[in-house]
Amino acid sequence: MLFRQLFDQDTSTYTYLLADEASRKALIIDPVFEQIERDSTLIDELELDLVWALDTHVHADHVTALGLLNQRFKARTVLSERAGAVCADRLVQQGDRIIFGQHELEVRETPGHTNGCLSYICESQGLAFTGDAILIRGCGRTDFQQGSAATLYRSVHEQIFSLPAETLLYPAHDYKGRTVSSVAEEKRFNPRLGQGKSLEEFERIMNELRLPYPRKMDMAVPSNCNCGVARAEPRPAAPLDQSWAPITLSPVGVPEVPGNWLNSHLSQVVVLDVREPDEFRGELGHIAGAELFPLQALAARAAALPRERPVVTVCRSGGRSGKAALGLIELGFPRVASLAGGMTAWNTQGFTVEYGGEPRHSSGRQG
Numbered sequence: 001m002l003f004r005q006l007f008d009q010d011t012s013t014y015t016y017l018l019a020d021e022a023s024r025k026a027l028i029i030d031p032v033f034e035q036i037e038r039d040s041t042l043i044d045e046l047e048l049d050l051v052w053a054l055d056t057h058v059h060a061d062h063v064t065a066l067g068l069l070n071q072r073f074k075a076r077t078v079l080s081e082r083a084g085a086v087c088a089d090r091l092v093q094q095g096d097r098i099i100f101g102q103h104e105l106e107v108r109e110t111p112g113h114t115n116g117c118l119s120y121i122c123e124s125q126g127l128a129f130t131g132d133a134i135l136i137r138g139c140g141r142t143d144f145q146q147g148s149a150a151t152l153y154r155s156v157h158e159q160i161f162s163l164p165a166e167t168l169l170y171p172a173h174d175y176k177g178r179t180v181s182s183v184a185e186e187k188r189f190n191p192r193l194g195q196g197k198s199l200e201e202f203e204r205i206m207n208e209l210r211l212p213y214p215r216k217m218d219m220a221v222p223s224n225c226n227c228g229v230a231r232a233e234p235r236p237a238a239p240l241d242q243s244w245a246p247i248t249l250s251p252v253g254v255p256e257v258p259g260n261w262l263n264s265h266l267s268q269v270v271v272l273d274v275r276e277p278d279e280f281r282g283e284l285g286h287i288a289g290a291e292l293f294p295l296q297a298l299a300a301r302a303a304a305l306p307r308e309r310p311v312v313t314v315c316r317s318g319g320r321s322g323k324a325a326l327g328l329i330e331l332g333f334p335r336v337a338s339l340a341g342g343m344t345a346w347n348t349q350g351f352t353v354e355y356g357g358e359p360r361h362s363s364g365r366q367g
């Protein structure tokens with residue numbers, strides 16, 4: 001496998017270019033907006049076919065080049081479905097695989113620095129691209145962007161420290177010139193998480209960091225929620241039409257309805273489940289009467305949908321359904337909203353789900 005580690009000096013960000021040498025299919029992880037010429041030149045010189053552009057999370061310190069690489073190479077952009085951004089072509093979750101030629105990356109969810117943090121694992125080569133979940137002798141801060149030290153502690157232990165000890169760790173940043181570490185090394189020497197540090201010790205360390213906010217944060221976060229580019233045609237602002245439901249707008253402008261409203265209005269709306277068929281039949285179940293309409297097929301099949309009734313889109317946690325809702329609004333559907341928190345929240349709230357046709361209460365039922 002071809003592997004290049006690139007560095008942006010201004011923000012101490014690492015970008016990784018991986019490729020299958022036979023087919024030339026390539027992907028890039030955490031590209032930086034200002035480095036588009038450097039990275040495009042390298043991709044052209046190496047005669048690569050850039051098929052994916054991935055971010056490990058919605059970065060707060062630099063603007064991503066995802067959108068630019070999509071425009072230049074038609075690379076499909078990838079973010080977590082929990083990132084709260086709907087710009088990416090593919091919104092991924094735990095266990096998904098990103099294939100480039102003969103190689104693949106496994107997606108692991110490693111929230112804590114942000115909700116939508118991912119680590120990408122290349123098992124065959126023993127590599128893990130950890131974003132800001134774990135840094136060399138450090139970790140991502142947990143004081144903004146939904147940060148949570150307890151969540152990060154769990155992510156690192158369950159998803160990263162559980163990898164084979166010799167796995168090489170490639171982070172999104174290093175501020176001291178180091179380039180790579182390993183699971184064994186961080187378990188021994190990471191001052192925040194190594195040597196079996198307890199959750200309480202970790203939380204205390206993270207609470208006492210008191211770091212200044214990243215310089216570019218106010219500009220970078222909104223821009224990254226749009227993959228770092230202005231849309232060619234500005235999206236019409238989603239109408240905040242509360243005449244049919246108690247709609248709220250998410251931070252990226254997705255109209256959402258809460259589960260309790262949907263539960264008591266099921267007969268009045270069309271419920272579109274935009275997950276994949278195996279998820280529809282999987283452990284989270286689906287809402288009675290929901291139609292399976294995977295996101296990829298939505299644009300092609302939307303014409304057949306009735307417009308008289310409001311449409312509520314549903315997925316696992318609200319990422320893909322938000323994208324679907326905005327897509328339907330662009331297609332002219334007048335009353336559309338996404339189920340806030342998706343099937344995960346629906347289950348936690350204890351509403352009825354169907355598994356393969358049999359309605360029953362979910363195991364997460366509370367009270």
Ligand SMILES: N[C@@H](CCC(=O)N[C@@H](CS)C(=O)NCC(=O)O)C(=O)O
Nearest residue numbers: 060061132138139140141213214215
């Ligand atoms: N000084 C940097 C901010 C660096 C920063 O906050 N980096 C984040 C990653 S986005 C972090 O988690 N740093 C962890 C640390 O420094 O311990 C800037 O202004 O951009």
Ligand SMILES: [Fe+2]
Nearest residue numbers: 059060132140
């Ligand atoms: Fe970050």
